[in-house]
Amino acid sequence: xxxxxxxxxxxxxxxxxxxxxxxxxxxxxxxxxxxxxxxxxxxxxxxxxxxxxxxxxxxxxxxxxxxxxxxxxxxxxxxxxxxxxxxxxxxxxxxxxxxxxxxxxxxxxxxxxxxxxxxxxxxxxxxxxxxxxxxxxxxxxxxxxxxxxxxxxxxxxxxxxxxxxxxxxxxxxxxxxxxxxxxxxxxxxxxxxxxxxxxxxxxxxxxxxxxxxxxxxxxxxxxxxxxxxxxxxxxxxxxxxxxxxxxxxxxxxxxxxxxxxxxxxxxxxxxxxxxxxxxxxxxxxxxxxxxxxxxxxxxxxxxxxxxxxxxxxxxxxxxxxxxxxxxxxxxxxxxxxxxxxxxxxxxxxxxxxxxxxxxxxxxxxxxxxxxxxxxxxxxxxxxxxxxxxxxxxxxxxxxxxxxxxxxxxxxxxxxxxxxxxxxxxxxxxxxxxxxxxxxxxxxxxxxxx
Numbered sequence: 001x002x003x004x005x006x007x008x009x010x011x012x013x014x015x016x017x018x019x020x021x022x023x024x025x026x027x028x029x030x031x032x033x034x035x036x037x038x039x040x041x042x043x044x045x046x047x048x049x050x051x052x053x054x055x056x057x058x059x060x061x062x063x064x065x066x067x068x069x070x071x072x073x074x075x076x077x078x079x080x081x082x083x084x085x086x087x088x089x090x091x092x093x094x095x096x097x098x099x100x101x102x103x104x105x106x107x108x109x110x111x112x113x114x115x116x117x118x119x120x121x122x123x124x125x126x127x128x129x130x131x132x133x134x135x136x137x138x139x140x141x142x143x144x145x146x147x148x149x150x151x152x153x154x155x156x157x158x159x160x161x162x163x164x165x166x167x168x169x170x171x172x173x174x175x176x177x178x179x180x181x182x183x184x185x186x187x188x189x190x191x192x193x194x195x196x197x198x199x200x201x202x203x204x205x206x207x208x209x210x211x212x213x214x215x216x217x218x219x220x221x222x223x224x225x226x227x228x229x230x231x232x233x234x235x236x237x238x239x240x241x242x243x244x245x246x247x248x249x250x251x252x253x254x255x256x257x258x259x260x261x262x263x264x265x266x267x268x269x270x271x272x273x274x275x276x277x278x279x280x281x282x283x284x285x286x287x288x289x290x291x292x293x294x295x296x297x298x299x300x301x302x303x304x305x306x307x308x309x310x311x312x313x314x315x316x317x318x319x320x321x322x323x324x325x326x327x328x329x330x331x332x333x334x335x336x337x338x339x340x341x342x343x344x345x346x347x348x349x350x351x352x353x354x355x356x357x358x359x360x361x362x363x364x365x366x367x368x369x370x371x372x373x374x375x376x377x378x379x380x381x382x383x384x385x386x387x388x389x390x391x392x393x394x395x396x397x398x399x400x401x402x403x404x405x406x407x408x409x410x411x412x413x414x415x416x417x418x419x420x421x422x423x424x425x426x427x428x429x430x431x432x433x434x435x436x437x438x439x440x441x442x443x444x445x446x447x448x449x
Contacts, residue, residue, distance in 0.1 A: 007208075010154020010181065024133060028140035035444050036341050038143075043343065044082065050314040051290065052080045054132055057105070058320045059082050060253055064095075064102035085104045085290065090298050090310055091324045104129055104319050113318045118267045123275045128268055138270035138315070142214045145274040149236035149261035151170050154181070158202055158234065160188040160212030164441015169432060170252075174223055178200030183207065187216040187440040195223045202232055210256070214239035218248035221255035234258055238407075240265070243349050245372040264349065269313040273346040276339045283343040284332075288315050292323070292347070293332045306366075307349045327353045329366070355445040357388045359420055367445025370410045370419065378411045380404030383445055385434045395422060396428045397435075 004174035010328050018025045035046065058065040059076035072087040074080060096103055104110055113129040132139075143153065151157070159182050164398060183205050185198040200219070210217065217239055224232060234256055239249075240263040249260050264282055265271045271291055272283035293307030294300055301307035309328045311314075313321045329350040351368035358364060367386050375381050386392055394416060398409070411427045434442055 007152060007154035011152070012329075014153045014295060021136070023106055025135040025140045025143065028137045032140060032287055034119070034285070036170075037345060038342065039343075040342055047155075047231065047286060047290055047314065048079070049087065051082070051312070054312075054314055054320060055080050055319070055322075056245055057107070057317050058322065061105040062103060062320050064099060065107075065320060075162055082290065086300075086325065088323045090294070091322060093126055093327065096128075096321075096324075100127055103321070105131075105317055108132065108318050116267055123165045126268070127165065129319040130316050134315040134318060135311075137288065139269040141288055145261075145263055145271055146209075146238065146287075148276055149209060151211070151236050151238065156205060157182040158185070158198075158207035158210045159183070160185045160187060160207070160210065160216045162213070162216075162436065162438075165192075184403050185212075185220060186214075187213060190216065190219055192223070194218055199229060207234060207237060209236040210234045211238040211240070211294075213441055214242045214244040214248060214262075216440065217252055217260075218245075221252040225251065226254040232256060236261060238263055241393070243351060243368055245368070245375075247372060247376050258413065264346065266311075266328075268321060268324060269311050272311065272352040276337065276341060278337055278339045280337050280339075281333065281345040281347045282388040283337065283341055286343050289313055291332070291344075293330060296407075298371040301332075304331060304347070306331050328355070329353060333398055351445065354447060355443070355448050357386060357394070357420075357445060358391060358449060360391050360424070364446060371444045374412065376416055378408060378415065380408035381412065383434045385442075385444050385446070387448070389448045391424070391449065393425045396426060397431045399431055399433060404440075 001273070015026070018398055037044075038046065038282060053063070055069065055074065056071055056076045056433045059069050060066075069076075074084060074087065077195045088171045088373050091104050091198065104113070108131055110129065113131060114135050116128045116130070118126045146152070161184055183198070183201050185194065217237065224230075228446050232255075233259065237256060238251060238259045239252070239260050244260065244262045249262075252260050258275075260281060260342060261279070261283060263271070265273075271285045272286045272289060275282050288314040291314075292310040294303075294310055309326045309330045310323050311321070312323055312324055329352070331347040331350065333347040335345060335346040336342065352367045355367045356364045365376060368413075371384050375384055380403040381398060383399035385397040386394060389395065396412065396416070398412065399407075409428050412428065416426050417424060434444070436442055
């Protein structure tokens with residue numbers, strides 16, 4: 001069966017499936033295609049309208065937020081501006097974990113809500129709940145993000161992903177065959193043998209796009225370059241779930257001769273931001289969320305300054321999340337994109353809060369950015385992970401690259417001591433690969449203090 005036939009059957013199956021469930025995905029996808037070209041004033045008006053409706057609902061059905069609104073004089077039904085939103089304290093993971101029932105809307109039966117759990121890579125897992133319409137809108141946002149990479153419903157996909165799903169029931173097998181035409185490279189078993197087998201499956205399957213963890217795609221791309229494999233040419237590449245480092249983007253694009261589309265989201269709120277075809281930063285999904293960047297005191301930071309990201313989900317009525325701190329650090333920008341869309345820009349991610357390493361003088365270092373700079377500047381390093389268990393010692397798990405020589409580790413030590421001080425012991429450990437989390441993701445910087 002040809003790719004064109006697959007796409008046709010996939011679109012037909014999706015249309016029938018979505019229509020049976022009310023057609024909400026299709027209508028929301030069409031709205032997102034239109035709203036991406038809204039003016040800043042139109043975007044703000046849309047967010048204000050949605051925020052007002054959400055807070056009226058939260059007052060009536062969420063005891064957690066009703067208490068907050070009462071304390072701050074925010075009445076149900078009154079117009080709520082984006083400035084009013086800052087009267088809300090920031091919601092933390094601990095707030096949700098310790099008060100889950102207070103967040104869940106009394107307007108829904110808990111058993112009727114969709115349930116998910118975060119992976120808890122920073123040590124705190126959460127139980128999350130979504131109403132069905134929210135989930136359908138998130139599906140539409142994913143379709144919209146996919147489309148920016150040339151990925152349409154019915155496209156054949158090569159997924160580089162940990163713990164690939166297995167279709168077990170008849171319904172799952174039918175759905176997989178019609179809507180999710182995907183081959184998987186399991187990131188929990190990335191080695192020469194598995195990647196060689198995946199190349200063979202790719203040549204037979206001829207996927208339209210490749211999708212997966214940014215660093216895992218990078219490892220596969222590095223394998224292709226090393227083996228001089230040049231015939232894998234997807235129409236699109238979607239990197240997600242982890243920070244996409246600049247040097248990784250370069251390797252991936254060289255291996256596949258295709259531009260990478262970077263995407264950012266989280267289990268709690270769905271799609272947050274995605275690159276357009278110009279690849280000049282990520283457009284924020286402002287139709288569905290309000291994204292803020294704040295300092296340690298919860299105050300807004302200026303454009304171009306790193307801050308802690310705080311998100312308000314405008315869709316989830318089953319378990320409202322208002323001013324939720326994601327525990328990621330990023331940089332917002334008001335600069336225009338040359339694509340013509342006026343959606344605000346997430347300029348870049350700096351890493352997770354837990355990725356920031358500590359200095360003896362009280363300062364902090366963006367660990368992932370330090371890893372990227374070091375890998376770029378020092379020849380002979382293929383992969384690297386920084387682990388900080390005390391202020392006196394920094395553990396470096398280092399994978400040797402092709403240019404490794406007797407000067408590599410000395411240069412690495414000098415670089416790190418220039419940042420942390422000469423009295424900090426740099427413990428360089430020679431490893432064959434960087435270990436993965438249970439989710440299949442990688443963490444390049446881990447602070448345990």
